Amino acid sequence: MNRTLTFVAALAAATPAFAATPPVGQGLNGIAIGMFVVFVVATLAITRWAARRNNSVADHYAAGGKITAMQNGWAIAGDYMSAASLLGISALVFTSGYDGLIYSIGFLASWPIILFLIAEPLRNLGRYTLADVLSYRLRQRPIRAFSASSSIVIVLLYLVSQMVGAGKLVELLFGFNYTSAVVLVGVLMVIYVFFGGMLATTWIQIIKAVMLLAGCAFMACMVMSRFGFSLNSLFDHAIAAHGKQDAIMRPGGLVSDPVSAVSLGLALIFGTAGLPHILMRFFTVSNVKAARKSVLYATGIVGMGYAMIIIIGFGTIALVAKDPLYHTASGAVIGGINMVAVHLAHAVGGSVFLGFICAVAFSTILAVVAGLTLAGSSAISHDLYATVICKGRASDKDEMRVSRITTLVLGVLSILLGILFEKQTIAFIVSLTFSIAASSNFPVLLLSIYWRGLTTRGAVMGGMMGLMTAVVLTILSPTVWVQVLGHASAIYPYEYPALFSMLVAFAGIYAFSVTDRSARGVWERNAYQNQRVDCELGITTRSGH
């Protein structure tokens, strides 16, 4: 369980920064900050360029549908691989070896599911948000209110985990204090989204993904070159350097009990299909073929990234674990184990490359929070404001204005929450986010596309039940009930809620749909036939657009 926690903590990039010292040596901060400033200046220039092209709602939410499949593939990979992927998974390999591979497999396995079941219907039926798809035949106002709420919950939780992670990371890498780091992240993300909309956000994702992948490729190659490009030689050295000896080559205790194993697997594989900032990416390309191809590129990029991160992880065992340069006098890794990949960057590439990896790690967080903020603000302005409040009578200009105000509010909110949660254990938040997405947005979206019997009542009730179950079970789980709230034993004995919360969601949606005898419910079931046509061929007319 300890290992599980370690990993999830790493996922959130919530580095246990017990020392605000730079990882190694002097002069590091200068190079790292210099590279980071270059990145910020470049992204602000892009934002300026994008702002001139950001004139309508379609531009703001979906970059006017002008992103190419290749660009979108990189941007999806950028959205998906946060700094936590590099730092968290390499840290998990560092502590327990093989177990790091298990997580990355789950993260990658979600992409085929999205492609086979979700991506094309989403692109064909929707315009900017997943609620566009749901409201094809469900009642606009309740379903958009539900979808906007669950999306905002997911976005806010994810934002908090990233903000706290960013604050800790910057404190450690650059030597700023925590609060100013959080404020800096918040201000930059608001500027990107407020002025540049989806176009700027997409290009920031692309640049960051290319930098991240290039950094990983360089590190993985340097590690392999140290061991004559032989995996067996790398593993031999890693086993010799690791306290657990050859246990690092085997599955450890990470997924020992079947319920936790299946629960985690479900959250990983289906959670991604319910993340609003990921789903939103399918609306930025011009057609369904481009959406399809962008998943192919993204899967290739993310898969290569994870494979290299596993190599990097074993490299950290072989090259960092025994090197006193990267340890404090008491033998702990400087900056905590989440920093092992950063130390490895120094070990294989010297202080310039170390600066580069620090800048990559921070820019990665910046790009991810920008994507999240855009998804959150579109849920509020497009779903809640334009449809629920204005009943579809808001002008484009008003909707855009509300979207920008929401961006500001989300920025302020995430800065405040980031500061508030500084000292809290937020390790459980990322797994909670995936569990909520898998138990609310995902079941409703899946059934709206594939089940004729779905009605508004079933979707809203079942979706809310799934969301609540995921939250309650997480609170009652050992991670929160025992470790955060300090109770003696957990009421819900497993680490992950997804197995039960997904069951509750699907059962709830089914029960409240089949018992729905309203005239509207009958209409919704009948409308499924026509939806099947548009799902396959695309909505053939978009009035007003």
Place this chain on the structure above:
Amino acid sequence: MPQAAPQTAPHVARYSANEDPDAIDAPLTPHPMLAREDFTHLHRTRRRFSWSLTAAMLLVYFGFILTLAFRPDLLARRMSADQPMSVGIPIGFGMFAFTFALVAIYVYRTNTVYDRMIADIRDGEPS
């Protein structure tokens, strides 16, 4: 195959978000496509294809997860006595390859077979 913006089809206009969302919807006119055999054939084969690939992914993935939970020793075995590598390592990297291969199969088949069927159906659409 470029997917040209299709022509107007009046029966979908009522889904527009610009209308009063709580208005009682007019009686549904079945989409003319539903009566066409080439469309129903496309729809059936595509859904079967999508669900088959999904089933393949879920089987392999949960097969891996359940092996971890119940028989981790199967993955812990060494490739050979003189190598440090366990069976689990190539299987793990193989999972990456399998995932990408499924995605590639889907994209290839959809681009070559289904996109053509869709284009043919569209060509036959009365404008």
